[in-house]
Amino acid sequence: MKKRFSSLSEIRDQVSSAKIALPEIVDYYLSRIQQFNHLNAFLEVYADEARSAAVHIQQKMEQGKAGLLAGMVIAIKDNIVYKGHSSTASSKILKGFESLFSATVIERLLAEDVIIIGRTNCDEFAMGASNENSGFGPVLNAQDETRVPGGSSGGSAVAVQADMCLASLGSDTGGSIRQPAAFTGLYGIYPTYGVVSRWGLIAFASSFDQIGPFTSSVSDMSLLLNIITGVDEHDATMYRKPSLNIQLKKEQKPLRIAYIKDCIEHAGLDPHIKNSTEAFIAELKQKGHQVEGIAFPYLDQMVPCYQVLTTAEASSNLSRFSGLAYGYRSPGAKDLETTFKRSRTEGFGAEVKRRIMLGTFVLSSDYYDAYYTKAQKVRQLIRQKTFDIFKDYDVIVTPTTSTVAFKIGEKSSNPVAMYLADLYTVQANLAGIPALSIPYGTHPENGLPIGMQLMGNSFNEELLLNLANAFV
Numbered sequence: 001m002k003k004r005f006s007s008l009s010e011i012r013d014q015v016s017s018a019k020i021a022l023p024e025i026v027d028y029y030l031s032r033i034q035q036f037n038h039l040n041a042f043l044e045v046y047a048d049e050a051r052s053a054a055v056h057i058q059q060k061m062e063q064g065k066a067g068l069l070a071g072m073v074i075a076i077k078d079n080i081v082y083k084g085h086s087s088t089a090s091s092k093i094l095k096g097f098e099s100l101f102s103a104t105v106i107e108r109l110l111a112e113d114v115i116i117i118g119r120t121n122c123d124e125f126a127m128g129a130s131n132e133n134s135g136f137g138p139v140l141n142a143q144d145e146t147r148v149p150g151g152s153s154g155g156s157a158v159a160v161q162a163d164m165c166l167a168s169l170g171s172d173t174g175g176s177i178r179q180p181a182a183f184t185g186l187y188g189i190y191p192t193y194g195v196v197s198r199w200g201l202i203a204f205a206s207s208f209d210q211i212g213p214f215t216s217s218v219s220d221m222s223l224l225l226n227i228i229t230g231v232d233e234h235d236a237t238m239y240r241k242p243s244l245n246i247q248l249k250k251e252q253k254p255l256r257i258a259y260i261k262d263c264i265e266h267a268g269l270d271p272h273i274k275n276s277t278e279a280f281i282a283e284l285k286q287k288g289h290q291v292e293g294i295a296f297p298y299l300d301q302m303v304p305c306y307q308v309l310t311t312a313e314a315s316s317n318l319s320r321f322s323g324l325a326y327g328y329r330s331p332g333a334k335d336l337e338t339t340f341k342r343s344r345t346e347g348f349g350a351e352v353k354r355r356i357m358l359g360t361f362v363l364s365s366d367y368y369d370a371y372y373t374k375a376q377k378v379r380q381l382i383r384q385k386t387f388d389i390f391k392d393y394d395v396i397v398t399p400t401t402s403t404v405a406f407k408i409g410e411k412s413s414n415p416v417a418m419y420l421a422d423l424y425t426v427q428a429n430l431a432g433i434p435a436l437s438i439p440y441g442t443h444p445e446n447g448l449p450i451g452m453q454l455m456g457n458s459f460n461e462e463l464l465l466n467l468a469n470a471f472v
């Protein structure tokens with residue numbers, strides 16, 4: 001889809017040469033939001049706030065006092081809290097909930113003069129791969145409205161895809177940024193676990209969750225990561241490291257790149273995506289990189305392991321939504337038990353309930369060792385095997401997804417088919433390593449975008465982005 005601006009540097013050039021002023025840019029995005037309202041990407045638009053921020057930041061730009069991200073208009077996923085604004089994680093159980101504080105990422109972006117234009121629809125509590133699990137209706141893919149945009153950060157993806165803002169934030173627990181990025185032709189990254197603060201991210205599975213951006217350019221991805229990363233005392237699971245300092249370079253040294261043969265030979269992979277992956281590998285070789293196929297024996301164990309661990313963590317994280325302190329309370333609540341029972345029964349959607357029950361089951365004393373402990377061991381094996389690969393290689397390549405954006409309703413009645421949409425993405429979350437999805441061509445039958453995934457060793461975001469930049 002043709003976009004008016006595809007990077008912050010374009011906006012900055014035009015604003016500094018007085019071709020356009022920031023308030024006009026905000027008005028442009030607001031008009032796009034109105035025009036594409038039916039895609040259901042936004043749950044709330046902060047039109048007045050965005051307009052007045054634009055006036056203020058325009059002045060700062062003219063005075064040469066503006067922050068590093070002045071001119072950037074972004075949307076945020078509805079599970080990232082913003083002081084004085086509603087956040088619901090697209091769940092009825094949090095309808096009307098307003099946060100008393102802002103997520104660290106929000107504070108850091110605002111400090112650099114980002115304009116937040118609204119909050120975006122997603123799968124309820126980020127559980128899903130199609131955005132069909134939202135408590136507020138599905139999001140439509142802007143390129144083909146009969147198809148899903150991917151999930152769970154589908155609204156954040158479509159907001160950028162349909163040019164309703166320049167960039168957006170999503171969250172990724174098992175692919176929720178990369179898969180919708182692939183389905184909408186964008187860049188999307190899962191940063192190294194522990195480099196982005198989770199303070200203010202409504203938790204799904206805490207040992208997997210990370211916030212990350214969606215962008216139309218590698219340069220904006222780098223700029224945003226440089227701002228949102230870096231230690232935050234509010235999040236004890238972070239690395240004690242300063243922000244990333246990603247620099248995009250013109251020249252690139254040859255890299256050792258592995259592709260996972262089991263992924264490319266997997267029966268579920270669309271043959272055209274397989275062809276694109278092979279073309280991508282050929283292009284990498286042609287650019288002077290050493291590329292080799294390797295085996296990864298745990299492909300079939302990854303999604304089950306991910307499901308056991310994330311549902312276990314979710315069942316614990318979501319116990320706080322009880323109808324007592326905040327959020328939805330059932331009108332039928334009469335005593336403590338009916339308050340919990342009815343509020344949770346009525347407030348949560350089907351998929352969230354399914355996962356809470358599964359997670360409670362795998363943590364129950366009779367089954368703890370058989371499922372939870374075992375999955376922890378499998379996670380350790382997957383991590384180990386992944387880090388072993390990085391002893392010999394700099395980057396691991398796979399397709400991001402095994403299909404292009406699928407039809408609305410195609411997988412929604414079959415949870416197992418839906419979970420398999422995460423086949424290639426969960427490895428990065430299980431190992432905690434950075435993974436970037438980049439747009440790479442389109443499907444010959446339907447013209448839908450295809451994404452390639454580049455995984456790197458911990459903290460190697462700069463390497464991944466530079467590799468991606470060579471394909472721009």
Ligand code: GLN
Pocket residue numbers: 126127128129151152171172173174175176177204310422
């Ligand atoms: N699709 C995956 C799931 O349903 C990933 C979700 C996510 O990354 N938040 O769990």
